[in-house]
Amino acid sequence: MPFDIQQFGVKRTQIPPLQNRPDLRPPVNPGLAPTPREEQAPQGDPPQQEPQGDAKKSALVESIQQLGQTSIASSPDSNIHCLSIIGQIEGHMAMPPQNKTTKYEHLIPQLVAIEQNPKIEGLLVILNTVGGDVEAGLAIAEMIASLSKPKVSLVLGGGHSIGVPIAVSSDYSFIAPTATMTIHPVRLTGLVINVVESFEYLEKMQDRVVNFVTSHSKIEEKVFRELMLKVGELTRDVGTNVVGTKAVEYGLIDEVGGIAQAMHKLNQLIQENKQKENLLQ
């Protein structure tokens, strides 16, 4: 069947016509009181009114078909942007479909837009990630760290591996009491040729992660490397699983908390930022 890409839009057959959906029909004026618009229309000329009603109806049908539902009454625009980093962080290679991924090629321009958009005053990063591509993760972390707007991160569930630099990239980080972060070495699986060079290359990759984390959090490099190479903590690997309060004790994360604390902190940072801007002006 030929498709017209330009004409692309919505599946029109899925939504039953409005007449069959009394719940979606626009409310009828009680007592047939004329609406202001109808009042202006010349009396005794019903055919002229017909298209008006139809136009109104079709506008509603249009909005239902375009969005799959009528638009919900929108709350006042939020001044913060919530960025959720979930599943695998997908980088240069597309991952097979069973992976839930956060795509860096979408997040990076989004962070540019956040920096540019004057309506967005703060960024809330929510993490529940198992890790992923080193380069993509570091790119996102660097983007968040260099953003001029206040940003707060919250680790829920897990912020493992490359999620660690992203979690510490914000101005202030929170971790849920039950959330964990796995710190383990960067390594290569599969065929390794030129063992010495590969080892040195991985060592360099690992240093990039370690340097980022230690320069953006209060954890000391020595402690972080110790956690990374600890034996007997993980079943399949060397490394450490750091849970909630422990992450704060090591200085990796600033505070144990949830969404309320994170939002409170972000609002506080936004206020401080505004005051600073006012002083400059």
Add this chain to the structure above:
Amino acid sequence: MIIYSVMPMELIMENMEAMSEIQYEETEIDGVKMVVERTPQTSEAKIVRLLSWNPQDYLNPRFAPGTTIYFRPNA
């Protein structure tokens, strides 16, 4: 490319063969170019990534990767 993840590599890379069967296509919606993944035998497609120069397009929830879009057959 190095994957730094707690997920075992074999789980991440499972079904890698199936990736070659995916049909990617370029299309344009409201002036925004994007790569979509066609679902075979249907008029549906899923947004894979945007090819836009305008950063604000990436904030539009309609264009989030994974959103299903529909191709309308020619009348």
